[in-house]
Amino acid sequence: MLADRGAAPRATGRGAHAARPVDEAVGSAHAKVILLGEHAVVHGRPAIALALPHLRVTAEVRRAAGPALLRTEEYVGPIDTVPAALASLATAVRATLERLELPVSGVDVAVRTGIPVGRGLGASAAAAHAIVDALARLTGADLDEEARYRLVQEAERVAHGNPSGLDARATRTRGAMLFRSGTSTRLPVRLGTCLVVADSGVRGATKEAVADVQAFLERDPARATALLDRLATLTTEGAADLADDRRRELGARMSQAHAVLGELGVGHPALDRLVDAAEGAGALGAKLTGGGLGGCVVALVPTPADADRVVGALEAAGAVGTWVVPPLEEDA
Template structure:
């Protein structure tokens, strides 16, 4: 069966430009198995790519600038001037302009192009729809222009598009997962060195599944909360005389050196979360998949109590999943809404999802969505 985002991207390209695209390029959203708000602290993360993708249908053209069309069917055009000024292109098209800007800022000459996008990555769910958009467009422009940009450098370019052009202070995890993931594996990323290791994560082999529950609670990162957490962490590292919180070696001593309780709790989350990532990786290397469950649950408690980024919907989803038999559960993503993941027996996934649905109904929350996530590949040319 044809991939729906690919079909939509191709159809939109033909409708907008009365021509066929030169090719289709796909990049996935991601689920972060564990390691939240550690990436911008030079720490460790363990995401994997979703089968959900954003597809860019694209072709070079002789005119000036770049034109892109997406869900609303209205093409957005921007020229070299807009691509040279961060923030000049607003809305979703700003992510496309940001990629052009970041490529030029890195010394590359992306070709003028026409693009059309199709996606099935849920927006606002904490599954990195923005990184999927950036990575698909970046991969398309690199190929169309024959740009000599190695795969391991591409996440930093996409991240710079989001940080400097769009103005979202995300870390490098999302773009790394979208570009560098491998099917059947989680991506163990050292966010300081950018070294990666592909960790086998074939849960189906062990009769398990990763259930993703979209809480459908509002998920907003540009409203200052994410930036506030990041600035607090950076200030704490500076107060401790460290480059980043990744460098804390004695947590008790670090906490004692800080005089603000909120800052202490933020630091405790980052330091303990880094260790949970390392512990999870070690268990997965040994094939002990079920045993990562308590680490997932501890991660959620830390995000709730120390980092204060959960909301009642995701707390309810986690608590209900655990009661219904999940080995572990946690919120995934930047917080303040979005998704929960639960490690469950494969034949119990629908039972757990139904328990969460009933719990949401009992509390008057909007009905959640759910799906089972299978680790997929990173950005690639489809044709």
């Protein structure tokens, strides 16, 4: 069981004991989309990610007698017997309670997601963040950002094997960020047009894709390294494009990145069809986003008025869901 309501947890970060324990609490986190740099970021290169605040995961936690329970659309039961697909969520519950020096029992955790799972939008990291947030609120603990990041990364290792850490940062960061080797920096953005994200309907396979790229590196290190370096260059140049609303240049870099990711072996015919459809409808560029082997694409449209036309083309090409990211203008 959890400690009594009147007993605050031990110090866990800056300003612990910031609130008293409560009987129920809610945590949430948002989706993200990688604009440039996926896979390269796993190998120490930079990547750009944008928040998708309208796609969210919520975790509702309450105190309850007995073992720690997890509730999702797919499963209701003890965290010790969750199916493999939900093991990362069980890890988030267990790791957080252990970090707070509390028994792994006495909580009922209900996770509701509005983020498509297996689409490269950060669903597993967002769910882990929501759980960590809710448990911290329930117990009255003040976990600092680094403590939260480490807990989410522990869950992400279960989900993806060798996560870069980008999702663990991006699902709690507003706007745009540049991520490299565990460190994120807010990016200035002056992008006066929209991005369109489209779901191919094919479940992605991040863990498999990461392993495939690693195998490529071991099999042909010179070729794989050159491709990863090319992605890094496109990312660095794309960050400057974002800051100055150089949308045509940014779109061209996105399309180039899609081709490079295909050469790395993480593409999929369904993603290629969506990219072709977006560009055929006037998008300035489009690419897969996330781990690949399925999942989503992201397209850059010339002006906000062009978004509906591109959405229509993507849906006609088989997209099962689309989301429009409005123009962005933020300081770092």
